[in-house]
Amino acid sequence: MFFRANVALSMVSVALQTVLLVTVWRAVYTNRPAVAGISESDAVSYAVIAMLLWHVALPWQLSSIPERVREGTIATDLIRPVGVVGQSLLQSFGAIVGAIPGVVVGLVLALALGGLTPPATGAAFLGFLLTAALGWLLAALLNLAVSMVAFWTTDTRGPFYVYRAIASFASGALVPLWFVPASLRPYLDALPFGLQVFAPLQLWQGQEPLGGLGGVITAQLGWLAASTAIVALVTWRALRKVVINGG
Amino acid sequence: MIEVADLIKEFQKPQPTTGRLSGVRQLWAPRRAVRAVDGVSFAVERGEMVGYLGANGAGKSTTIKMLTGIVVPTSGTVRVDGLVPWANRRKHAHNIGVVFGQKTQLWFDLPLRVSLETIRDLYRVGPAEYAARIDEFDEVLQIKDFLDTPIRSLSLGQRMRGDLAGAMLHRPQVLYLDEPTVGLDVVAKQALRDFIAEQNRVHATTVMITTHDMDDIEQLCRRIVMIDSGRVVYDGDLATLKRRYLPFREVVVTPTEGADPTSIRAEHADRLENSDGTISLRFDPERTSAAAVIAQATSVAEIADLHVNEPKLEDVVRLIYAEAER
Amino acid sequence: MADLIRDFRILLRVAWLTELEHKANLFISVIGALAFNAGQLLFIGVLLHAFGSIGGWTPAEVLVLFGIRMASHSVYAFFFRRTVDVDLVVHTGEFDRYLLRPTSRFLQLLMRRFNLQQIGDVIIAGAILALALPRASISWHPLLAVWLALAIAAGGLLEGGLQLARGALAFRLRNTQSLTFLIDAVLGTYGNFPLQIFGPVGAVLFTIPLPLAFVAWIPAAMVTGRVDSLWFPAWLGWLSPLVGVACMAAAISFFTRQSRHYSSPGS
Numbered sequence: 069m070f071f072r073a074n075v076a077l078s079m080v081s082v083a084l085q086t087v088l089l090v091t092v093w094r095a096v097y098t099n100r101p102a103v104a105g106i107s108e109s110d111a112v113s114y115a116v117i118a119m120l121l122w123h124v125a126l127p128w129q130l131s132s133i134p135e136r137v138r139e140g141t142i143a144t145d146l147i148r149p150v151g152v153v154g155q156s157l158l159q160s161f162g163a164i165v166g167a168i169p170g171v172v173v174g175l176v177l178a179l180a181l182g183g184l185t186p187p188a189t190g191a192a193f194l195g196f197l198l199t200a201a202l203g204w205l206l207a208a209l210l211n212l213a214v215s216m217v218a219f220w221t222t223d224t225r226g227p228f229y230v231y232r233a234i235a236s237f238a239s240g241a242l243v244p245l246w247f248v249p250a251s252l253r254p255y256l257d258a259l260p261f262g263l264q265v266f267a268p269l270q271l272w273q274g275q276e277p278l279g280g281l282g283g284v285i286t287a288q289l290g291w292l293a294a295s296t297a298i299v300a301l302v303t304w305r306a307l308r309k310v311v312i313n314g315g
Numbered sequence: 316m317i318e319v320a321d322l323i324k325e326f327q328k329p330q331p332t333t334g335r336l337s338g339v340r341q342l343w344a345p346r347r348a349v350r351a352v353d354g355v356s357f358a359v360e361r362g363e364m365v366g367y368l369g370a371n372g373a374g375k376s377t378t379i380k381m382l383t384g385i386v387v388p389t390s391g392t393v394r395v396d397g398l399v400p401w402a403n404r405r406k407h408a409h410n411i412g413v414v415f416g417q418k419t420q421l422w423f424d425l426p427l428r429v430s431l432e433t434i435r436d437l438y439r440v441g442p443a444e445y446a447a448r449i450d451e452f453d454e455v456l457q458i459k460d461f462l463d464t465p466i467r468s469l470s471l472g473q474r475m476r477g478d479l480a481g482a483m484l485h486r487p488q489v490l491y492l493d494e495p496t497v498g499l500d501v502v503a504k505q506a507l508r509d510f511i512a513e514q515n516r517v518h519a520t521t522v523m524i525t526t527h528d529m530d531d532i533e534q535l536c537r538r539i540v541m542i543d544s545g546r547v548v549y550d551g552d553l554a555t556l557k558r559r560y561l562p563f564r565e566v567v568v569t570p571t572e573g574a575d576p577t578s579i580r581a582e583h584a585d586r587l588e589n590s591d592g593t594i595s596l597r598f599d600p601e602r603t604s605a606a607a608v609i610a611q612a613t614s615v616a617e618i619a620d621l622h623v624n625e626p627k628l629e630d631v632v633r634l635i636y637a638e639a640e641r
Numbered sequence: 642m643a644d645l646i647r648d649f650r651i652l653l654r655v656a657w658l659t660e661l662e663h664k665a666n667l668f669i670s671v672i673g674a675l676a677f678n679a680g681q682l683l684f685i686g687v688l689l690h691a692f693g694s695i696g697g698w699t700p701a702e703v704l705v706l707f708g709i710r711m712a713s714h715s716v717y718a719f720f721f722r723r724t725v726d727v728d729l730v731v732h733t734g735e736f737d738r739y740l741l742r743p744t745s746r747f748l749q750l751l752m753r754r755f756n757l758q759q760i761g762d763v764i765i766a767g768a769i770l771a772l773a774l775p776r777a778s779i780s781w782h783p784l785l786a787v788w789l790a791l792a793i794a795a796g797g798l799l800e801g802g803l804q805l806a807r808g809a810l811a812f813r814l815r816n817t818q819s820l821t822f823l824i825d826a827v828l829g830t831y832g833n834f835p836l837q838i839f840g841p842v843g844a845v846l847f848t849i850p851l852p853l854a855f856v857a858w859i860p861a862a863m864v865t866g867r868v869d870s871l872w873f874p875a876w877l878g879w880l881s882p883l884v885g886v887a888c889m890a891a892a893i894s895f896f897t898r899q900s901r902h903y904s905s906p907g908s
Contacts, residue, residue: 077822084830095838096692103691229676233683242684247691326904380905385740387901401901408743420738422655424662429655436651437744465662 075166082123082170083177089115090183104246110273113185114244116178117272118265121200122241123174124167125207125264160208188274195271195281202288203264209295210235210260216302234259240266260291316489316521317359317382322391324352324377351377352388353545361488362519364511366526366536366553370636374545375525379491382523383413396488409438412482416494419478421466427477428462431484438485445484452480455510472503479507483514490514492524496531508534529628541635549635553628560634561626566596566608569620579618581611648744652752660755667760674761678711681833682769696838702865703835704773709789709864710832710857711766713796718759721801723751725821727808732815734906746900747805747893777865785864788879792860795885799855800828802888809892809899832856837870844872855884 093115097108106114178184187193214231236242239261248256256262257278267284270277277284327346352374359365369375380386381393384400384407393400398407413420421430435445453459456476461469469477475495482490490511496504512535514520524531532539532553539556541549549556566584569592570576576594580586584598596608605623612618685707689700698706730736730750739749779785807820836847836858848854859881862868868875 077819080823081826081830084826088830088834091839091843092688092695092834095696096688096694100692229673233676233679236680237683242680243687247687249687249690380737383741385737385905386903404740405743408741411741413741415737418734418737420741422659424659425655429658433651433655437648437742 075169078123078167078170079173082120082174085119086116086174086177086183087181089119090178090181106244106246109183109185111244112183113178114269114273116174116183118239118241118244118269120171120174121203121265121268122236122239123170124164125204157208157212160211164204185273187272192271192274196268199263199268199271199281199284199288202285202292203268206260206288206292206295207235207264209292209299213295213299213302216299235261235264238262239264240269244269260287260295263288263291316361316363316396317357317523318392318394319358319378319382320356320392322352322355322378322381322393323350323389324374324381324386325350325389350545352381355391355542355545355547357540357547357550359521359523361521362515363538364515364522364524364536366524366532366539367542368525368527368532368539368632369542373543375542376493378542379493379523379525383411383491384408409485410488411491412485412487412489413491414475414478414482414493414495416475416492416497419466419474421474421477421481423466426463426465427458427469430466430477431462431481434481434484440485448484448486449480452483452510455513456480456506472499472506475499475503475507476510479510483520486518487520489521489523492522492526494526495524496526496528504528504530511535529632532628541632543636548638557626557628557631560631562599562601563597563626564600564605565624566598566605566612567622567624568594568596568612568618570594571617571619574616574618576616578616579612580615581608584608584611645745645748648748649752652744652748653755656752656755660757667757670758671761671764674759674765678762678765681829682707685833696835696870698835698865698867698870699777701773701776701778702861702867704769705777705779705865706835706857706861707833708766708770708773709793709796709861711762711769712793713856714800714828714832715759715762715766716794716797717800717804718762719756720797721751721804722756722759723753724801724804724808726750726753727805727811728817731811731903732906736900736903737905740900740903747896779865788882789860789864791882792863795882796856796860797885798889799852799885800824802885802890802892803852805889805892806895809896812899812902827851828853828856834858835861835867835870837872841872848872852884852888855881 090112093112094108097103097111101107103111175184187196210231214228217227238256238259241264245253245256245262245266263284267277267287271281271284279286326349328349355374355378367375367379377386381388382395382400384404387401395407396410398410400407421427422433431449432445434440435442440448449458456479458476458480461473461477464473466474466477479495492511495507499507508531511522511524515522522535524535526532536553538552539549540547566581567589568579570579576588576592579594579596581596581598581603583603584596587595587597589595594612596612598605598608609621609623612621685695685703688695689703694700695703727750730739730753735753736746739746742749803824804821807817807824810820811817831847831853836844836854839847844854847858859871859878862870863875863878863881868878871878
């Protein structure tokens with residue numbers, strides 16, 4: 069029942085945001101043909117799809133690990149064969165399923181408002197799907213790493229909000245990175261978040277991100293390897309801490 | 316002091332809804348009416364101590380909640396010292412003190428002292444009276460021992476004593492107690508009972524207590540009101556209750572080894588052989604006396620031990636519930 | 642009234658002492674508030690940087706709107722946050738306590754906790770307003786400043802009133818969390834934007850059925866002089882704080898009436 073309520077709420081949230089994004093982007097574009105080389109319809113379409121991608125990658129509820137740590141039930145998870153990390157990934161996958169109704173709502177609304185432009189080519193679309201999927205996996209692992217912080221702090225909301233703020237911005241989910249001041253771009257490109265939303269969307273729109281499709285995938289795989297290592301390390305240290313605490 | 320007439324409380328139980336936004340859709344769900352209290356009437360005089368008995372779900376708690384103003388009745392009237400609880404809320408609050416066995420009204424994270432001071436201020440009790448009353452309560456409840464302990468760290472017995480002090484701090488006319496002795500050790504129970512009895516004796520506090528503990532009733536209440544399925548099934552004093560439902564006393568005799576148990580008998584007394592080897596002689600106190608029964612039972616046989624049983628309140632209660640069911 | 646103030650101070654003391662027990666981390670709360678709002682702020686910031694204006698409002702004017710919205714939200718969060726606890730209080734039976742004491746039920750609800758962790762919102766709001774107001778070429782007047790303060794307070798009362806009215810439904814419903822979320826979502830998603838971008842229909846929609854406009858858009862328009870963006874005569878805009886006050890008053894009365902339907906849990 070709780071799960072269903074969440075799904076309904078996320079659908080409402082996506083609907084609200086879709087209407088907002090289409091309206092705001094069209095409003096700023098009034099009387100302008102293109103800004104930073106991007107047309108209005110591209111910008112609107114980007115905004116909606118980026119928001120939907122983000123909706124799937126960073127669902128409403130973060131992992132339940134922090135709560136389980138606080139309540140002490142994490143101990144039973146450690147005994148289970150699947151393991152904490154496996155469980156988290158399964159949960160994240162479950163969250164995708166929960167996010168799909170929201171995505172559908174968003175797409176339908178955006179189409180109704182005339183806010184979506186189709187992918188540049190069939191190949192572009194496939195490139196988009198591939199990089200989006202890898203990007204999702206990357207996001208799931210990073211989310212997991214952040215929620216592991218629960219083992220060291222009592223307040224998990226603070227770190228999560230900070231992470232979400234940086235990740236949202238740097239991924240291009242909030243605003244296409246085309247519009248970001250040029251001075252900031254190098255810093256943002258150094259972070260993995262751009263690979264989750266901005267790069268896939270560039271492919272959708274038929275643009276060539278640095279190094280093309282191949283370049284993006286290589287970068288994603290590199291970051292995946294790195295984040296797997298981070299998660300493994302963090303998990304190992306966290307589990308040690310729980311055991312030492314007699315959890 | 317307390318007047319209750321034709322009190323009815325119906326609850327609308329909504330059919331459970333499931334699915335999307337079920338929390339909101341419940342507004343439109345069809346409802347079923349359940350009568351928790353179905354025409355209860357009684358009156359309590361100032362200074363009386365009344366035991367309010369009933370099985371779980373019989374409507375006790377709901378009645379008390381209407382008396383205290385927590386719940387508004389569907390129909391009927393309640394007047395406490397002339398005031399309608401949910402209509403004259405502020406004034407009525409000054410007239411009553413309530414203690415719940417299951418939940419505290421004190422502030423969980425803070426020392427008892429702070430809770431009592433806050434109650435003092437909310438009820439506008441003056442500092443001199445406050446100090447005097449704390450001293451007075453301390454004599455029986457010994458609350459000064461744990462005034463500086465946070466409520467969450469108190470034992471159940473200490474917490475109940477704290478709640479009782481908090482409830483009586485503003486010297487209310489009426490004290491309601493809802494299962495106050497559940498889970499307490501013997502010492503704590505006795506302290507609570509002594510305190511309540513004293514307040515009633517010295518300040519004529521009207522007391523209404525719901526309980527399953529028969530010792531509470533025996534020690535404190537001269538009057539019983541019993542409720543079952545939302546209706547009053549008995550309203551009268553304790554002695555009459557026992558006489559009416561279990562009009563007998565019992566002499567239980569343990570015969571010595573080797574004595575013939577069948578010789579232990581008495582006139583006007585029913586004889587029962589118990590599984591543990593003792594003999595129960597049941598008699599109607601109107602027809603014969605304990606002395607006569609004992610004399611007759613011991614005249615023939617040698618006995619090792621005997622004692623006299625009063626009707627147990629539990630048995631009485633059980634009988635009444637059984638009767639009400641029929 | 643004097644009773645109310647006295648009770649407020651008595652309950653404030655307990656709430657404050659309880660808060661001390663929980664040792665809330667102020668620094669974390671500021672960081673948390675900053676991060677929580679950073680998303681919207683960055684979005685608007687980049688838009689302004691790239692496009693120079695939103696709905697015809699200059700960056701300073703848009704930031705004034707943002708600051709006013711944050712300020713009224715922090716008024717709500719600091720004073721009326723506990724309205725989200727009605728569900729909890731009603732279903733655990735804590736509400737029994739409120740009914741037994743000779744004190745306002747609403748006040749007891751609000752004061753069940755001291756919302757120290759909301760200080761972060763207050764500080765951020767103050768910072769944004771301090772930055773934005775001087776840059777927005779406002780013709781200042783002491784009365785205007787007073788009016789702005791009233792409008793911000795009224796915005797907090799409006800959000801508080803909406804949440805309280807929603808909370809009053811908890812006496813009849815099992816769960817009002819979806820509605821809490823809905824109110825938060827609408828106010829949070831659209832509250833930071835000058836509502837004329839939604840066109841005439843949208844602007845009316847966000848004023849009358851959904852009273853979003855009164856939280857920040859109208860006060861910002863009045864203060865910055867952008868009354869041309871409003872869909873009604875300018876002089877009406879000065880009366881907008883009344884809406885917040887009326888909303889709260891109505892909500893309190895609704896809450897008090899609905900509490901008659903309280904069915905305390907437990908046998």
